[in-house]
Amino acid sequence: MVQSYALSGQKELNKSMNTELRKNITWVGYIDWTVRDFHGYTAERGTTYNAYLIQDDKTALVDTVKAPFGHRLLQNISNLTSLNSIDYVVCNHAEPDHAGALPEIMAALPNATLVLDQKCMDALSEHGDMSGWRTKIVKTGDTVTLGNRTLRFIETPMVHWPESMFTLVPEEKLLFSMDAFGQHYASTQRFADEISLGTVMNETRAYYANILMPYGKQIAKVLKQMDTIDIEMIAPSHGLIWRTHIAELLEAYGNWAAHQPKRKILVIYDTMWESTGEMARAILEGASLNDVDAQLIHVRSSNLTHIATESLEAAAIAFGSSTLNNGMMPMAAAVMTYLKGLRPQGKAGFSFGSFGWGRGGPEAVHDFMESMKWEMLREPLKSKYRPSSEILDECRNAGRMLAEKAKEMA
Amino acid sequence: MKKYICNVCEWVYDPEVGLPEEGIEPGTPFEDLPDDFVCPECGVGKDEFSPEE
Ligand SMILES: [Fe+2]
Ligand SMILES: [Fe+2]
Ligand SMILES: [Zn+2]
Numbered sequence: 019m020v021q022s023y024a025l026s027g028q029k030e031l032n033k034s035m036n037t038e039l040r041k042n043i044t045w046v047g048y049i050d051w052t053v054r055d056f057h058g059y060t061a062e063r064g065t066t067y068n069a070y071l072i073q074d075d076k077t078a079l080v081d082t083v084k085a086p087f088g089h090r091l092l093q094n095i096s097n098l099t100s101l102n103s104i105d106y107v108v109c110n111h112a113e114p115d116h117a118g119a120l121p122e123i124m125a126a127l128p129n130a131t132l133v134l135d136q137k138c139m140d141a142l143s144e145h146g147d148m149s150g151w152r153t154k155i156v157k158t159g160d161t162v163t164l165g166n167r168t169l170r171f172i173e174t175p176m177v178h179w180p181e182s183m184f185t186l187v188p189e190e191k192l193l194f195s196m197d198a199f200g201q202h203y204a205s206t207q208r209f210a211d212e213i214s215l216g217t218v219m220n221e222t223r224a225y226y227a228n229i230l231m232p233y234g235k236q237i238a239k240v241l242k243q244m245d246t247i248d249i250e251m252i253a254p255s256h257g258l259i260w261r262t263h264i265a266e267l268l269e270a271y272g273n274w275a276a277h278q279p280k281r282k283i284l285v286i287y288d289t290m291w292e293s294t295g296e297m298a299r300a301i302l303e304g305a306s307l308n309d310v311d312a313q314l315i316h317v318r319s320s321n322l323t324h325i326a327t328e329s330l331e332a333a334a335i336a337f338g339s340s341t342l343n344n345g346m347m348p349m350a351a352a353v354m355t356y357l358k359g360l361r362p363q364g365k366a367g368f369s370f371g372s373f374g375w376g377r378g379g380p381e382a383v384h385d386f387m388e389s390m391k392w393e394m395l396r397e398p399l400k401s402k403y404r405p406s407s408e409i410l411d412e413c414r415n416a417g418r419m420l421a422e423k424a425k426e427m428a
Numbered sequence: 429m430k431k432y433i434c435n436v437c438e439w440v441y442d443p444e445v446g447l448p449e450e451g452i453e454p455g456t457p458f459e460d461l462p463d464d465f466v467c468p469e470c471g472v473g474k475d476e477f478s479p480e481e
Contacts, residue, residue, distance in 0.1 A: 137436075176470055180436040235469065236437065391449070 036094055037208040039253060040190045042073040043167075046094035048087040051204045056115075059228050060323040063221070064204030067115055068255045070194060071095055072187070075165030078106040079123070079130070080185055080194045081116050081255050088119030092126050101127055106154075106162060108169065109134040110183045110196040112141035116255050124151050133162060135173050137181035156183075172243060174198070176236040178229055184240075191250035198240070199267060200254030201225050210258040218258055219270065225256070226274050227330035228323055231360040234275040241272055277363040279333035281428045282311040283420050286325060287338035288318060288350040293372035293404050294340045294379075300410040301336050301370065304417025310424050312417075317349045322356045329357060333424035334395070335367040336416065337387065341379030346371075346386075354386045365392045366423050368416060370399035395419060432458045432477040437470035440480060 037045045047068040053061055067083035069091055077099060083091050095101060104127045109117055120142070124132065131152040134142070139155060142148060156162070162169040172184040178197040185194040201221035210218045230237060252260040252267070260267055285302045289295040298314060305312040315325060329335065337354070339346035346354070369383035380398035388394055399416055401409045429443035441447070441461075446454040447468065452461065458477065465474050 176437045180470070233469075235439075 036097060039070065039208075039251060039259060040187075040192060043187070043190065043192065044071045044073075044098060045069075045208050045253075045259070046071045046079070046091055046098070047081075048083045048090045049204050049206075050084070050087070056202060058322065059202065060321045061202040063202065065202040065256050066204055068200075068253065068257075068259075069094075070253060071098060072164060072167060072169075073099060074167050076105040076163075077103050078108060078133075078162070078164055078169060079104055079127075080108045080169075081110055081196070082107070082119045082123045084115045085118035085122070088122035088126075091119060091123065102129055104130045106130060106164075106169075107132050108185050108194075109138055109142070110185055110194060111179060111255065112138050112145065112181050113179055113197075114145070116196070117142060117145070121146055133169070133171075135171070135181055135183050137173075137175070138183065139181075141179065141181050172240075174236070174240045176233045177240055178233070186247065186249075188248075191248050193244075193247070193249050193252050194255075195252050196255045197225075197229060198237070198254060199252050199260060199271070201257030203257040205258070208259055210260050211262040213258065215263060219266075221257065222267070222270070223274070223330060224323065224327040226271070227327045227360070231274070231326070231330060231362065234277060234363070237271060237275040241268060241275065244268065274330060278331075279364065279424070279428045280311065280331040281309055281424050282313075282332045283424050284313050284315060284328055284332045284335045285338070285417070285420075286315045286317060286335060286353065287371070288316070288340065288347040289338070289372075290340045290342065290347070293401055294338045294370070296410065297370050297372070297399070297401060297405050297413045298336075298338050300405070300413035301338075301417035301420070304414035304419075305336075305421040307418070307421045307425070310421040312421060317347075317353055322353060325353055326356060326360055329360075329362055329365075333366065333427040334420045335365055335387075335392075336370060336420055337367060337383050338370040339379045339383050340371050341373035341376055344376040344378040346379045346382040350383065351386075354383065358386065358390050362390070365390075366395055366420075366427070367392050368395045368397075368399060368420070370413065370416070372401045372403065372405070374403055395423060429455075429457045431480040433480040434467045434470060434472060435476045435478055436472045437467060439467055439469040441477065 051064045070080040072078045156171045158173045170186045203221045287298040302314045339350040369380045371380035384398045432441045446452040
């Protein structure tokens with residue numbers, strides 16, 4: 019006996035939320051309005067976990083949602099069809115925000131076969147008990163025919179995990195792109211063209227910078243494959259669905275994957291008694307040239323997500339820290355560690371900061387930047403206690419050099 | 429010398445090229461890579477590599 023998930027009171031609301039992408043291809047995911055800390059990602063606008071139902075001679079569910087929201091997904095499906103009628107569940111990505119509800123979903127869909135690639139099978143079997151699940155392993159180029167529509171699979175390793183996969187519906191020119199092209203953005207709209215393009219591109223950039231930046235090479239490979247496919251709609255597993263501006267979206271992804279810099283510099287710093295802060299403002303002043311986007315970021319007034327997002331397109335970065343206990347300040351170290359893991363390529367920069375008796379803050383930053391293989395534009399710029407007017411002049415000069423470098427690079 | 433492919437991310441180690449950024453000279457066969465060698469793309473160890481057909 020299959021439990022009924024269609025609640026009468028909620029039926030109207032859910033119906034209006036079950037947006038159709040194409041005839042009988044419907045969004046059935048969950049809008050997470052309240053999440054702000056998404057495994058450390060500051061999701062200021064919440065997010066969505068997108069799942070899609072394709073009803074043809076056979077019925078397929080593409081992706082699920084984060085636990086504990088599986089019952090919401092089942093309600094959305096129940097508003098459209100019986101849970102008995104689901105033939106396939108496609109798992110494009112084993113990460114818990116998309117597969118966390120899978121155990122609940124598989125238990126509720128008595129006739130469903132889980133469609134996944136071998137690496138997804140390996141990953142899911144390490145996440146929990148899959149016994150009793152019917153499974154079908156697919157690889158790139160394999161298809162599942164639903165009737166008038168077909169599912170075609172494209173393995174996309176490391177975009178975002180080893181098992182990641184796209185599912186294409188060629189007849190509809192519709193690509194389910196999983197994390198790629200997504201955004202953490204909760205809204206009642208389902209399509210990117212229903213909100214301002216600037217807002218959706220900013221969120222797309224933030225998502226790319228914080229989730230996908232390390233995988234530029236693999237993304238470039240996927241973009242090349244996409245060149246040969248006719249695509250009119252891209253439906254990611256987070257945020258809004260793209261049915262316009264696809265060329266611009268692919269171009270932006272191409273630039274990010276190639277670590278293409280813009281005429282943009284950042285002055286990022288942490289400070290104890292504002293000596294390093296004064297230096298940072300002098301560097302910014304020197305870097306404030308026409309045609310260069312220069313931004314000042316105080317580490318403890320900002321957050322890791324914002325800093326990574328702004329770093330993505332920056333050509334050059336000055337990074338400062340006062341000296342604390344013979345090293346850099348702990349939140350500056352957190353930013354450096356996070357950035358290093360994201361592997362931003364081809365940047366230039368220098369370190370700066372103050373010290374009192376012990377040494378080590380700006381030097382530690384310098385070593386960290388060097389370990390990321392950034393082009394170091396100068397030795398650490400240091401000030402003993404408060405910066406003198408000579409040191410502030412040196413900061414202005416160093417700032418100008420940073421901005422000139424950005425102009426040369428982009 | 430045989431090329432090896434990372435099972436996880438499909439990055440290919442080409443012994444002709446080596447990995448100079450990591451101090452691995454061109455001409456170093458996969459077998460001679462240090463035990464602590466990791467895939468430069470995804471970070472897995474040598475045991476996650478297979479000979480490329
Ligand atoms: Fe993911
Ligand atoms: Fe995700
Ligand atoms: Zn790898």
